[in-house]
Amino acid sequence: MKLAYRDTDSAAPGLPVVVLHGDGTGSIDLTGVARAVDGLGRVVAPFGDYAHTANGMEVAGTCWYRILPGYEGTDPVSLTKAVVQVCDLLDDLALGRPALIGCGQGGVVALGAGLLRADEVGPVVCVDASPAHVELLPPAALAGPGPRLLLVATAASRAAALGELRAHLAAHRIDSDTWQWSGDAEGQARDDALTRRIGGWLEEGGGR
């Protein structure tokens, strides 16, 4: 099944952005991220902002990739499938070197698609991605040179994971920029900072 997606404006000038959501259990929803990319250009969001419910099955139903099985997040088959589906979407839409931004497990999917299609995508931003999931990516993804990459942690409590993620990638000779928010866990201040940092990094050409 192809991904269902939202598409703001296929004629919008500027940097096209593909936004990939997480499983709904992370610290950040897409609101802050969506604001960060607002105005950059066309935004494509596979099944973006479904309303989540407390029922685990409903949460799963809202995601275009199933985050399975259960609590630890994901597995190599599910993750690879999500990556391939995103690559298919990139092929179908022919966006022309879009930026990929993902939250939580969506961040790892963005990373996987960005690594597999390094020549065809622009910068990649991973927000609160788990270092453990990097090792679940297909080997081919970790073999090649990476895209321009920004790793973001939205809370001080995620700083250690951010460092670990960067080290993981460095072990595969994949370089990355990092940024972490150290203020209050949630709220306007954090979202504003996120908007400035991600938006700024993308506008500067993804750190280069």
Place this chain on the structure above:
Amino acid sequence: MAEPTDRLPLGERVAALAGLAHRPGARLSPAAPPSAVPEECDVVVAGSGAAALSAAAGALSRGASVVIFEKGPVHGGTTACSGGVAHIYANSVMQAAGIEDPRPEALAYMARVGYPATYDPDSPCLGLQPADHALLETYYDRGAEVMAGLAQIGAVRMEAPWLAWDGRMFPDYFEFPENRAVRGRGIQPLAPGGGAGNGGELVRQLMAFASRRGTEVRLGHRVVDLEMECGVTTGVVVDDGRACRRIRCHGGVVFGSGGFAHSPELRERFLRGPIAGGSGVPSNTGDLVDIGLRAGARFGGMHNGWWNQQVLEAVDDYANSVLDVWAIPGDSMVLVNRLGVRAVDEKREYESRGRVHHAFAGDEYVNRIMFMVYDQRTADRFGGRYPIPPPGAIADHVTSGSGVAGLTVALADRLRLTNAAMPPGIGPVGLVPGFAEALATTISRFNAMAEAGHDGEFGRGSKAVEFAFHGPAAPDNHLPNPLMYPIDTGGMLHAISLVGTTFDTDSGPLVGTNGQMLGASGPISGLYGAGNCVDGVFGEGYPGGGSTIGPGLVFGFLAGAHAAASSPRTGAGR
């Protein structure tokens, strides 16, 4: 709708990229790193879902040493993809809420749902074979006891009521005079922070218990054969992707290894009707079928499964769980077959909807595809509830057209594409000539029934379970039956193709009331099974949410405890 591409099937590309063999049923994880698997133990457990982990808990609680083998790349099996509900009679949640669940009525309910062809309330075994009746008695008598046992040893507390959206306990799936309880039989694990946990939480707690008792799940290890001496199971052969090795066990082997939903070959061989695949983990390929045959097990009905529906384009024997269509959202919506007529109460639970695909009428399986037809109003009001995409989404699995005529043309076009790539088990499907007229008639009849508030064809809106699945009524629906609303054929109509699938099968070797597999001349010493890999305790029925996990937990625990007691090191010996 996007143009078709010449891409290989998604599953094959995923498999190739992930470095896996791309054959359904093939190994799903890279070879496991060599690890120190003990050469002997008391109890071997195959699988890591509810049945397997409950068996491990039952054995560990009696002091046995246990080794757990999981052939997949992740632990938890189909349980970890689930809501973690167990259907348990007279459970502690019901007792606390003052809900009575008397034994005669509960047994009659299970018998009627599970064995509808032979059910006879006046016969001593309710029309069932005595062995099948005995399993239901054991399930009633020991279900709550096993839950208490799991809590007492600190494995998992199945003490949270399974609640519907309205905060009420979820009702059972069938309503008969003998079903006195109706609500409260579904229970979920208590989560650490309070409230109900899902299947992932159930697996996490059972694994944590095993870990505290010194047992881990060994991933990427597939039990491929048994070691038997003089009719007694003395060990297993395990393939870790690099080599096979023997592990000797002194008490027994418990299989909790899942059914065969993801084996196209076994589906074709055993199941009747067009079954497109499964919703559970792809490792559900029926390993126990051949192992049980070699061990001399007697088999139950091999045609049973937990039926449901999937979106046609989502079917994938290789995916790590495919989302089923848990409920059909919408009120201005009908399901029609290729003749353009309804065949089922659309708001019933997944099992009743799944079974309608098996119907043979005229000269064909007439319901191979059921088209979920809805108007723009339902698209707007129920968008975001799978499989209706959220408003504004561009979704490839939806076919749209203006009015009945436009939708019919679009659907016919669509089928020409999908027929080229139907999943195994489903042949090409076309609309009959006159589909548009038939659909128009169906909709106008439905609309009249919606205005009157009464579905004279299939009784839509007549059962509690339908309201639990539907969720809150649409705010603009003030009709007497909020599960129905007239379909507006003046605007855009949409259709999603659904096919019959299964969570997993529950067909396999017969087991006795202690979980022991049965051979031609009685129980096979040292060989046990529970959950979807063996003949299901509920026959062909699905009495309520948790009917898969409940028997897995109960008979898994009993089997593990019995196997532990059979080891000369921990029990009385054989």
